[in-house]
Amino acid sequence: MKRIALVGNMNNNFFAITRYLRDAGYDAHLFYKLAMEHFQPFADSYDTWYEAYCHQVDWFNDGFHNADINEIRTTLNGFDFFIGQGEEAAIAYKAGFNMDVYFPYGSDVYKYAQLPPHYSWASKLKSLVVAKNDRPTYKQMAEGTMAKYLRGTIVNAKYILADATNDDFENELKLLGCKGKYMNVPMPFIYYPTYEKLFDGYIPKSNHVDLINKIRSNNDFMLLYHGRQEWATYHNKFTGKNTHHLIEGFAAYVNDCPTAKACLVMLEYGSDVAQSKQLIQSLGIEKYVHWLPKMYRKELMYIIKHADVCCGEFAHSFLTFGTVIEAMLMKKPVITYRNDSYYLTTYPELYPCYNAKEPDEIKEAIYLAINNKNDRLLKGEQAYKWVMQYFIEKPLKELLRIIEASE
Incomplete structure (x- = not known):
């Protein structure tokens, strides 16, 4: 051994x-x-x-x-x-x-x-x-x-x-x-066996379970972004996520559909939480947005499971990163920016997503997700299968091959 x-x-x-x-x-x-x-x-x-x-x-x-x-x-x-x-x-x-x-x-x-x-x-x-x-x-x-x-x-x-x-x-x-x-x-x-039990109704010990259940029961559609708030503060060319595009896109949707029972849930995490809260206030959408504190993944995965759609980032194109992988392992489709040309030579197929970058594109993605539930659920199932095959099973097989070939 x-x-x-x-x-x-x-x-x-x-x-x-x-x-x-x-x-x-x-x-x-x-x-x-x-x-x-x-x-x-x-x-x-x-x-x-x-x-x-x-x-x-x-x-x-x-x-x-x-x-x-x-x-x-x-x-x-x-x-x-x-x-x-x-x-x-x-x-x-x-x-x-x-x-x-x-x-x-x-x-x-x-x-x-x-x-x-x-x-x-x-x-x-x-x-x-x-x-x-x-x-x-x-x-x-x-x-x-x-x-x-x-x-x-x-x-x-x-x-x-x-x-x-x-x-x-x-x-x-x-x-x-x-x-x-x-x-x-x-x-x-991410070690997926830990979170398979959530599909069987497991409820983790968390201070946020009751709150998220209340938010869920009061809304027909829950959009979750659980990444860092990064858009106003410049650190380097890779760290910006254009989180304000998500906020502006969601605001455009609820302004068009003010009676919609839809909400955006985000974490108080990242450099620009205060700026995001100010933007939300200036757009007049505070009642549609819920903030949760930064938390452990073992708590977060329960919240992801209860979302309808999750979000990635809207500045740079990355195929696999924390928020989208966590979402797709819970069978949730994602709204994210992706330049498919970067990845088609590496993968025979890519996971389905709502590909969006600008606020108007994000607004349209929200429309599509809300108005076509069957397609939304199918995207989530297909994304889950893609992650299991291309992000977990095949990479582990390659890593084991390298280990076994070593002297």
Whole structure:
């Protein structure tokens, strides 16, 4: 039995893969640092049996440069295969471990790995003159920045596995000059067996169940967007989601149909929650919009199940990402922007969706979804089958093939 170390857990991605690999008979273990609460293993499971093989590490408690390299070597020695992602994979690379597979998650490629690999001479000189606990020492600076090791673990991985995305992201990945084999293989970042019980009527422990049931009972149509509010604040060219297009499109619909029993449900999550609330107020649609707090996936999936349609994003074309995959696993169709030409050479077919980007297109998508329930339900069923086949079963089969072919 091969022992597999999954090093990193950005957005809880590897928690799912660890469980799939254990289901396949491997002794897989997850090593992850403490991150945002809603991206921890307990946020994505209804039990605690995972604790025996999911290990929270304290490697970065004193900063990247002060990580105990010998401790990391002791922890990771004895594993036969390494799957990496993010900062944990970077420090493992510094400790001498090359990744067999690296799964990019986004900003690791287009932001953090692109930062300077070395500190400036001015920074090094300052470290000699002014000693501070929160500043790396001269010796540590001479070793290079965290970006150097993140880039190193990506560039030297034997395989880079990532779904087909768009030209902008693909170009950023090419700039790194990866030596390993790059393959369009999605990262199956959600463990679907956990949520199959929702189809059988399971109700998770959550403070939001009663509220969502009330919202559902008071409306004939529930539109859900459970991603980040990102449209007014600029971080970089990849983070904007044009959430205001959704709000404006929904407003156009309810203005045309003011007696419609339809609502939009969103999360207080992201940089632009306040701006979105102001926009909703200015459009006069407050009574149609319900806000929920940011929550764990194990709570969120129940809400998704009770929605009629879910939403992706309306700025960049991405085929598979959190909100749309979670929706489709609950058999919900999505309204999202997708440039099909990016993906038709990778996939023989794409999941059905309401393809929309501008507010008027989103308004039309809402009309179509409300006025043709049978088509809406069919889209949800077909999307579920697509996700199971192309996002979970085939990628896992390819990952297992790579593992078995390794020495």
